[in-house]
Amino acid sequence: MKSKVTIKDVAQKAGCGVATVSRVLNGTGSTSEKTRKKVLAAAEDLGFVFSDIGRSLQSSTTRTIGCIVPSLANPIFADAVQGIQEEVQKQGYQLLLACSKYDAEEEQNVTRLLIAKQVDGIILTVNDTGTSKALDMIRDRGIPACLMFNRSVSDFPASGIDNFAAAHRVAQALHAEGHHHTGFLALNFQSSDRSRERFMGFQKGCQSFGMAEPVLLQIEEQSGDLSLLLHELLAAHGGLTGIFASNDFLAIAAIREAKSLGRQVPQHLSIVGFDGIEIGRMVDPSLATIETNARQMGCMAARHVLARLVNDAKSDTLKLIEPDQKALRLPYHFRSGGSLAPPEVKTTDGEEAATSSPSCHPTPSISS
Template sequence: MKPRLPTIKDVADRAGCGIATVSRVLNQKGPASADTREKVLAAANDLGFEFNALGRSLQSSSTKTIGCVVPSLANPVFADVVQAAQQEANAAGYQLILACSEYDDELETSAIRTLLAKRVDGLIATVNSAENSLGLGLLRSNGLPCSLVYNRKVMGLPTWAVDNGAAAARVAQAFACEGHRNTGFLALRFNRSDRSRERHQGYAKACRDSGMAPPVLLEIEEQDGNLLELLGALLSEHRFLTGIFASNDFLALAAMKAARDLGLRIPDDLSLIGFDGISTGLIVDPNLATIETDPRAMGRGAVQTVLAEISGDEKPAQPDPAQTFRFRPGGTLGPPPAGRMDDREAATSLSSTA
């Protein structure tokens, strides 16, 4: 037979006081002498009584939870965002409820609907496409405190983000300074990420402004874990490219492995630049040239913004997106191969000898 759990009345009887007094002590609200508080806490401890946080939350219309929606945890950037957000929430007495959209619009909307149904007090999110996200529309119509992470500002929602266009222009500058002309932009799930599209747009414009050839868009859709195989096929097809800008570091590191499997040397035969600045890029050889961001600061800041809106306090100042990144030089960037034909028509002859 399942043992009966102790109740608040049991605590009151053990402490020799009323139920209302026990409630005030456990809620930490209302008057109670030090002696009474000590007796109540001792009684609760002796009985193994756990105060019902759900009941307390229903009375106060607060669940002490914050929702978090990110595309994936496979990319270490989002894992860092979530970890920092959880630490910040926990420090304030809140729990984080996580959902991953898998870069799928329907899953994203469903996750936000579910979190709203669970009555979270606020939500932080990186959505696939902020400008036409149904989920963000739901948040706005419900008036739920919300902060975006890495998305551009839309619907008046606060955001902790990076100026993707400016960051991508810095990458183009780095390639141009090394003498590259024919480069590509490598993207995974390009049609499902507004961040990736913004980086491509900024990079293409900067290439044009610097006299480089328009970058080749190397779009890839990973299927059944065959990313390296798909990357290898793309690199073989575009051997005339001397440099590749990957939309994130995870993809840049995968491209490095695929290039080596084809016998290409990095950076002698092919230069690579990533985006995000994950720590793994510093321990590979050669280390990864990349745009470095601070996902942990993004996660902390987003939660602080939501908590401030919940409590009515002044929100923390969001940083200028143009100041939230820096170019990190690395060994994967070098000059183009000597004697490489500086013409896209070289693709045919190079492919035929591959």
């Protein structure tokens, strides 16, 4: 079996010391151009690959960034991860990815794993910033970190949008179409701070526009078949004319189940989502939703963590400008779709007739 080429072999072939080879391959310290070329040529001839493990032991850095998201099944998280990966690779870092499965205990477990891997920074989405033990672990160790999708808390900045204001915008859109009795549909409501913020924003919006208090429709995903649970909820609340779902996947599932109950969307029930995933444009009817830029969200979170690493190391290895907190708050806009229309009204003879929108113009797209 061919023996592994070591740094000593490279030094012997180049005719210099091990310390000189290390400086050249690490790109640290001063070395003459002639010596540098000899070392690089020797390493190439021997097929030597400088060990990342060895480098991390010498420099106390692993050149890795950890990332935790609830799931990759939802494209919104996959897009964010892609944005993170693009940014960290530009700066010579690798990404270690883990999924928490929307579970607080698993969130803590994968955080512990990334810490054990000695990642230099962490970007993550947690279930609830107020109760997350993962954030406590990161804080205790002083690891540079940035949240995504969550609201910023304490010493953890967050890359995302204003969930409260965006949900308020949804109430405005439903009101503009003449809806009065609405519901808010959420998965794992009690354990998701994002869902709760969106509900509070929607609730405040309904109050502001003189609409009825929205009905909270909660589903615990682990408690049974999602389709069956949605079917039962919609059947039990037949008086609602509009539903705001906490994410697009849930909204699209609700459209399917509404149809199975004989309630056509949007003729009998309007449904609005949140996130703006591309598949929402392709379903029939197309989904009205709050559109966000998840990839940019990931990019901004990565830039923030990388800039922290530069500052902490007092090094100019990375050429970055640290984004301020305002830069981490990203815009959103309301995307019109076929799933939102005026509600049908009862006529005096008991038949149904479609109303026209109280507004003469379509609901405008508003950014924030």
